[in-house]
Amino acid sequence: MVETIIHIGFGKCGSTALQYSLSNTPILKANRKKYKNIKYITIDKNGQLYSGNNLRERLLFTASRSLSTASLTYFKGFSDEILNALRVKLSKLSNNNNSLLVLSCESWVKRADIFRENAILEKLNMRAQVICYARNPVEWINSAWWQWGAWSNQNLDSYIDRMVDKRVSKWSNELEEWRNIVGPENLKVKILPNDIVEDFYNMIGVELTSDQDNRANSSLPKEILRFYQQHRELRKSEHENQLDFILSRYLKLDSTFSKAPWVLSEEQVDRILKKTKESNIKLMEFIDPDSRKMNMGDERWWSKTAFEKKTISPACCKEKCLAYEELDKLLLAAIKGIEKLYIENMQLKKIIKKGNRKVPFPNKKQVCLPSQEK
Structure with missing residues (x-):
């Protein structure tokens, strides 16, 4: 299974700052022996996956200079063909789990029902740790x-x-749904710190460098x-x-x-x-x-x-x-x-x-x- 980190929100809890940093440095060096690097990826509403330079190219056409994965409401409409293609791409990017993959979308926290009812983890062959910040x-x-x-x-x-x-x-109820999906050991909830980028990177095992100085x-x-x-x-x-x-x-x-x-x-x-x-x-x-x-x-x-x-x-x-x-x-x-x-x-x-x-x-x-x- 592909190892992933999924940041799900909440809104107004530093998501833009985090997505800005991840989008501008989509390939990060890991400081844990388990992974060679950490890759930020996005999936758009049509099921197209972006990573590395392809993701950075898309930034040229965004006002916010940041990208996130599409709402889960689009995922439930993905065909088996799209899901199979995504599963293959995720596996290739993971490189036998030498790379840890990261996704982020602040609206996901509210739609655990779609995630569960459509068996998204199973269909994409993903094993996920879910991270959420509250305020x-x-x-x-x-x-x-x-x-x-x-x-x-x-x-x-x-x-x-x-x-x-x-x-x-409704925050606690939404988190309860996510806990039921991924298990208590795979749901991490934190109070919004002064610097969400540094906190998130430390948590997932990113080796901090000058490339992460950008803040939005x-x-x-x-x-x-x-x-x-x-x-x-x-x-x-x-x-x-x-x-x-x-x-x-x-x-x-x-x-x-x-x-x-x-x-x-x-x-x-x-x-x-x-x-x-x-x-x-x-x-x-x-x-x-x-x-x-x-x-x-x-x-x-x-x-x-x-x-x-x-x-x-x-x-x-x-x-x-x-x-x-x-x-x-x-x-x-x-x-x-x-x-x-x-x-x-x-x-x-x-x-x-x-x-x-x-x-x-x-x-x-x-x-x-x-x-x-x-």
Whole structure:
């Protein structure tokens, strides 16, 4: 059987940062004798598998500079022919389990039923260790508001209730389903650390090098989020977020920019903690004993006092609320971003004019564009 690591989420728990690093360095050196290397792979909605340079080539056409495997809803529609082809490719990439294969998709955590009912592990001849990261529900909901809620035409109170009832309170049930599929020894649940990339790599046995220095922080600062709210055509709905990745890529959004506003009142924090207490206790059962003890003492999971020093900002901001200094800083970053984009565009034009289809990636390595692939 092919040895695999499957990262399943949850959402807003560092998945983009992890997928960014894995996508840009899809072949990693292992620090365990059992494996020669660790390979990141993705499978798209049509059942096409990508790895190595083929995967890196696809990054040229993504705004986020990261790739993940398609939703499990597509897997249940794969024909026997597609599944057989995938099984052969997985076996070849594994090289008799000299290589450990890694997949990632944050939406998989919610669809264990598809995984089980369609016997995906069995059909692909995979033996999997499943890894999931969780985050305290209060900070998770504040982050989720700026990712989805603020652009959903819902008020904050309604959004909180929906996220608690349909998302956070179901985390332990979703993990229970995965545990039943892969077994308790093959489900690893961790609380989101400061650096998910370093934590994940240490856990799976990657030898950390300078190639893993790349980090992607997909959370936009206050200045851009408030500007979005004043110009809703820039963020039309909760799922139209391509511009987020473009701005993160081309604007230098350093520590001089403010973090996303904190919108949760004391009453709302208290309500979230009370409604999620039971599910949080169940969630702790999935975490290793040492981490569980630490998290049981982390007030962010259990007490509203952990958030007393937060400065509360309005969830909605229809009037102009950016100071001149903030607009000036944003404009400067935008002009520099346009300059960066122009330089990149001119470099690509020179490459095309010379007939050299090799394109440099962020870490200085080069691959051929798909049209030149033989």
